[in-house]
Amino acid sequence: MPELPEVETVRxxxxxxMEGRPIVNVLVRRGDLRRPLPEGFAAALTGRTVxxxxxxxxxxxxxxxxxxxxxxxxxxxxxxxxxxxxxxxAPDAFPDPNMAGGKHEHIVFSVxxxxxxxxxxxxxxxxxxxxxxxxxxxxxxxxxxGPEPLEESFDGAALAARLTGKRTPIKSxxxxxxxxxxxxxxxxxxALFAAALSPRRSAHTVQGGRADRLLRSIKxxxxxxxxxxxxxxxxxxxxxxxxxxxQHNFQVYGREDEPCPSCAQPIHRLVQAGRSTFFCSxxxx
DNA sequence: AGGGGGACCTGTGCGC
DNA sequence: TGCGCACAGGTCCCCC
Numbered sequence: 001m002p003e004l005p006e007v008e009t010v011r012x013x014x015x016x017x018m019e020g021r022p023i024v025n026v027l028v029r030r031g032d033l034r035r036p037l038p039e040g041f042a043a044a045l046t047g048r049t050v051x052x053x054x055x056x057x058x059x060x061x062x063x064x065x066x067x068x069x070x071x072x073x074x075x076x077x078x079x080x081x082x083x084x085x086x087x088x089x090a091p092d093a094f095p096d097p098n099m100a101g102g103k104h105e106h107i108v109f110s111v112x113x114x115x116x117x118x119x120x121x122x123x124x125x126x127x128x129x130x131x132x133x134x135x136x137x138x139x140x141x142x143x144x145x146g147p148e149p150l151e152e153s154f155d156g157a158a159l160a161a162r163l164t165g166k167r168t169p170i171k172s173x174x175x176x177x178x179x180x181x182x183x184x185x186x187x188x189x190x191a192l193f194a195a196a197l198s199p200r201r202s203a204h205t206v207q208g209g210r211a212d213r214l215l216r217s218i219k220x221x222x223x224x225x226x227x228x229x230x231x232x233x234x235x236x237x238x239x240x241x242x243x244x245x246x247q248h249n250f251q252v253y254g255r256e257d258e259p260c261p262s263c264a265q266p267i268h269r270l271v272q273a274g275r276s277t278f279f280c281s282x283x284x285x
Numbered sequence: 286a287g288g289g290g291g292a293c294c295t296g297t298g299c300g301c
Numbered sequence: 302t303g304c305g306c307a308c309a310g311g312t313c314c315c316c317c
Contacts, residue, residue, distance in 0.1 A: 003310060034293070034312075058311075076311050077295075104295085123294045125311060141312095168288065176288095177312085184310055231310080253310095273289060276308085 002058060002074040004149070004182030005225035009244060010080050011055045017082055017115050018050045018062075025110040033106065034075060034127040044068055044130055050111070057145045057181035067133045071141060075125030081105065081118040146180045149218050154180075156212030163203045163211065170206055170214075171199035172273045183218070186231060186253045189278045191218045193252045198284045199270075199277045224249065252278040 002010065026045045031037035048064040055061065062070035074080075107119040107128070119126070131139045146162065147154045162179045163170070173179055174188040183191070192199050194217035197210060206214055225231060230244035251261050256269040260280040270277050 006310075073311080075294095076309070121294095122296065123309090123311095125294070127312095166287090172288080175311090186310060274291080275311095 002078065002230075003184035003187050004055075004058060005187070005222055005228075005246065006230035006244065007055055007058045007060060007074065007182070008226050009230040010074070011053055011060055013082065014060070014080060014117065015053045017113075018109075018111055018117065019052060020049065021115075022047065022049045022112040023064075023109055024112055025108075027108040027110075028106070029108070030106040030124070033121065033124050034073075035129070037107075037128055038130050041128065041130065045070065045109070056142060057148070057177055058184070059142065061136070063133070069131045069133060069136050071127075071129045071131055071136075071139065072119070073127050073141075075121060075123060075127070077123040078119065078121035078126035081116075081120055083116050083118070084114060144178050146176075146178050148181050149183065149215075150222060154215070156208075156215040159215045159218075160207045160211035163206050166203035168203055169199060169272055170197060170201045170203045171277050173203035174218075175273070175275070180218070182222075185275050186250070187218075187221055187225065189253045190221045190251060193279060193284060194221055196284055198281070199272065199279050201285075252280065254278065 023045045024047075026042035028037060028042055031041070045064065045068070048066055048068060051063045051065055053060060053062055058073060060070075060072040060074075062072065064070070104122040105118040105120045106124070109117040109119075111117065119128075129139070129141065136142065147158065159180065163173055166173050166179075168176075171188055171192065174183050174191070175185065189199070191214065195210075195214040197206065197214055225244075225246040228244055228246035228249065231247040231250075232244045252267050255267045255278060257266050259265070260267055260283060262283050263280065265280060265282045267278055268281050270279075
């Protein structure tokens with residue numbers, strides 16, 4: 001589900017209810033996510049206050065008042081559900097697992113004002129881990145991630161430099177988090193369409209004006225998606241329960257055989273590195 | 286060394 | 302209605 005715009009939407013929703021508040025309880029229903037929750041996860045969080053919630057690539061970073069940092073990834077199907085506790089006297093009260101929607105809510109955080117934040121992840125490709133402010137930058141999950149695409153300093157020249165010598169298709173290069181952070185299958189397809197670049201083009205040929213164009217397309221697609229509250233496919237919702245609506249603005253993603261919004265030729269689908277790519281073979285070169 | 290393929294999981298939708 | 306298959310927003314490990 002979540003690419004950079006969705007994770008950013010989740011971050012904003014969580015920040016509004018968690019920042020400045022103590023975590024009074026952490027209930028782990030299932031700790032066997034993509035990797036097992038670290039030893040002592042719940043104990044490390046309980047009683048700590050959330051100072052800030054940040055985002056790096058598709059990771060959420062919960063900064064706690066003792067220097068602990070919780071690293072969380074939503075995987076393909078993860079989401080955060082915010083709800084007022086049914087009974088504020090029993091902050092670890094958990095909804096009946098047999099109730100609809102509760103089955104995949106693996107971790108429940110209760111914060112000081114009686115609000116529950118529940119991590120739901122049907123496929124369990126998500127993960128959570130612990131670091132400290134000192135070790136965060138060197139954490140294996142974060143150490144080799146490339147620049148944030150929305151950083152002011154990330155310009156066409158910086159993108160071009162990171163694509164130099166790459167023989168892989170530009171589609172695959174943009175999915176590689178070491179080259180640029182936060183992009184996923186949807187927004188890569190959309191950005192390549194906006195830049196009129198073929199997903200099959202060898203990455204090293206994206207230099208100069210092409211790199212400038214691609215860089216501008218990446219930024220504008222991401223910013224528009226964040227503005228729209230992300231994209232809601234299937235059941236993904238922002239923590240507030242509101243759905244994002246950027247999916248209505250997809251130009252090519254998921255639109256195989258539909259007319260290209262620019263030239264009306266049918267949109268093609270192909271598979272690259274095991275992932276579907278949607279593009280217009282006439283507009284994108 | 287870098288890149289592609291499979292693995293990790295569960296749910297859903299479609300064709301037969 | 303039921304079954305089996307294809308496919309899904311991500312990442313990691315292994316092998317060439």
